[in-house]
Amino acid sequence: MTTEENGTAPARPTEPIRFGNLLISFTTEFHRIWDSRGSDASAVSFWRPAPAPDALPGYFPLGDLAIPGYDNVNGNQIVAVVREAEPQPEDSSRGRALSPPEDYERVWKDSDSGAAADCTVWRPLPPTGYVALGLVCSNGRDKPLLNAIRCVRADLLIAADVSDLIWNDKGSGARQNFSAWRIDPPRAAAGEICFSPGTFFGTQSHNRPAAPVAYALRMQIPRQVSQPPAPPELAGHATPEATETASTTQSISLPWFTVTDHLAPSEQLRSTPFYRLERTDRYVLVGHGHNTRDKARSFKWQVTRAQNAQMLQVFNRLTSIEVDAPWPLDAPSGGQALKFSANLPKDFVHTETSAQGWSSTGLLDVIAMAGKNRSVAVYQAQSHYTLLRADGTPVAISIGYTDDENLHLTEYPPQEEAPVSVAAVPLPESKADTSAEPQPLAELPIATDSAP
Known part of the structure; x- marks a missing residue:
C-alpha cells in the first residue's frame, strides 16, 4: 500500500x-x-x-x-x-x-x-x-x-x-x-x-x-416539534389584528449532501454538516364581520393562499429540496456528491393526503355564518419554511403554505348550542388576483335564521 x-x-x-x-x-x-x-x-x-x-x-x-x-x-x-x-x-x-x-x-x-x-x-x-x-x-x-x-x-x-x-x-x-x-x-x-x-x-x-x-x-430525518400556536378567539366585537404572532413549531436537520449551496461539497461538510429547515406557523385573519341584525346572516371574503409557484421553483433551484416529492429527481453522477434520495415528513410539509396543495395558488372564497347580534372572525393557518446554515444564515428565500383544511372560526359572544359554520371554495386560476389583500365582499342573504 x-x-x-x-x-x-x-x-x-x-x-x-x-x-x-x-x-x-x-x-x-x-x-x-x-x-x-x-x-x-x-x-x-x-x-x-x-x-x-x-x-x-x-x-x-x-x-x-x-x-x-x-x-x-x-x-x-x-x-x-x-x-x-x-x-x-x-x-x-x-x-x-x-x-x-x-x-x-x-x-x-x-x-x-x-x-x-x-x-x-x-x-x-x-x-x-x-x-x-x-x-x-x-x-x-x-x-x-x-x-x-x-x-x-x-x-x-x-x-x-x-x-x-x-x-x-x-x-x-x-x-x-x-x-x-x-x-x-x-x-x-x-x-x-x-x-x-x-x-x-x-x-x-x-x-x-x-x-x-x-x-x-x-x-x-431528525425532527424537533414544539407546541403549535393556540387558535385566536374573539374577545369582543372590535376587528382583531390581521396576523397573530408566528412561532417555530417544527424543525428538521438535513445532512450537507442533500442540500445545494454555493459552497463546494467539502466546504459544506466542514462548515455546515447539517442544515436546519424551520417551519413557523401562525394564524392570519381572513375576515371579520359584526352582525347587528336580529337574525343570522353570512359574510364572504376572498383570501390569497401563501403558496406561490414561482417562489417554490426558486427555492428548489437554490437548494435542490423538493417539499412535495422525493429529491433529487436525477441522482448526481461522477462524483463529489454522494448519491441519495430524501423525502420530507408528510405532516411537516402538509402532504399527508395530497401533494397537490402546493400547486393550489389561486384565491379562496371563504363564507362564514354569524348568529344574530354576534361577531365572527375566520383565520387561515399558514406555515412558512426557511432553510438555515449552521451559522444561522438563510440559504434561500422562504416559502409559505396555506392549509385550506385548517380554517378556524371564532364567534363573539360564543355559543355552544348552535355552532357557526365556515366554508372555503377555491376560485378558478383565471379569477385569482394575488396582488389584492383579503377584503370582505358583498353579503350573501340567507333564507332561515339559524340563531337560537
Whole structure:
C-alpha cells in the first residue's frame, strides 16, 4: 500500500449521523491502493478511506473507492465512514451495529494486464445478520486485513441497485473480466434519507449486474416539534389584528449532501454538516364581520393562499429540496456528491393526503355564518419554511403554505348550542388576483335564521 500526502488542512470533528447504534460520518482523506498505469485499459485508481484518528477516532471504512483517472482524490472526494455507538434502549437487543468480515473471496486478479503493480479485488464475507457495502482492493495478491473495513447490521441498511459504470478492464489483457459500478440508493420513504456510502460494487463481467445486488445506508430525518400556536378567539366585537404572532413549531436537520449551496461539497461538510429547515406557523385573519341584525346572516371574503409557484421553483433551484416529492429527481453522477434520495415528513410539509396543495395558488372564497347580534372572525393557518446554515444564515428565500383544511372560526359572544359554520371554495386560476389583500365582499342573504 502506498500513502499519498493530501496537503489539506487538518480535519475537525463534525456531528455524525446517528441511526440506531450506528454513527455515520464522512472523510475526504484516502490512501492510494492501485491504479491501472502500464496496462492498456482505461485509467482508474482505487483508494482506501483513511479517516483522521484525531478528527474521527474509531471510524472505519465500508469499502474502497474506485475513481476514473489517476488524479489525487484527497480533499476532492467524500465517502462515508462508520463507528459503533452506545446502544439506545430500543437497540440493546439487536446486537452491535458493526462487525469485521469473517473472510474475503477474490473477485478479480489483474494477471497479464501489464499494469505496473499487481492488484486483486476482494468481496468481504460478513457474519450472519451483517452486510458488506463495498469491495476491498489489495496492491498485490494477499487478502486484505479483516480489520480493514466494517460490515453493517442488515436492519440498518436498505437494498440498492447499481447505476453508472465506473470502470472495466477492457483492453487490459487480464485473464479475468471485471467491472466496477456505482451504488444507486432506492427512493426514500417519507421522513427518511437513503444514500450510497461512496463505495462500489464489482463483478467478474463487463455486463451490468442484475438488481438489486447492493446496499445503501439510511437514516431517519431528525425532527424537533414544539407546541403549535393556540387558535385566536374573539374577545369582543372590535376587528382583531390581521396576523397573530408566528412561532417555530417544527424543525428538521438535513445532512450537507442533500442540500445545494454555493459552497463546494467539502466546504459544506466542514462548515455546515447539517442544515436546519424551520417551519413557523401562525394564524392570519381572513375576515371579520359584526352582525347587528336580529337574525343570522353570512359574510364572504376572498383570501390569497401563501403558496406561490414561482417562489417554490426558486427555492428548489437554490437548494435542490423538493417539499412535495422525493429529491433529487436525477441522482448526481461522477462524483463529489454522494448519491441519495430524501423525502420530507408528510405532516411537516402538509402532504399527508395530497401533494397537490402546493400547486393550489389561486384565491379562496371563504363564507362564514354569524348568529344574530354576534361577531365572527375566520383565520387561515399558514406555515412558512426557511432553510438555515449552521451559522444561522438563510440559504434561500422562504416559502409559505396555506392549509385550506385548517380554517378556524371564532364567534363573539360564543355559543355552544348552535355552532357557526365556515366554508372555503377555491376560485378558478383565471379569477385569482394575488396582488389584492383579503377584503370582505358583498353579503350573501340567507333564507332561515339559524340563531337560537
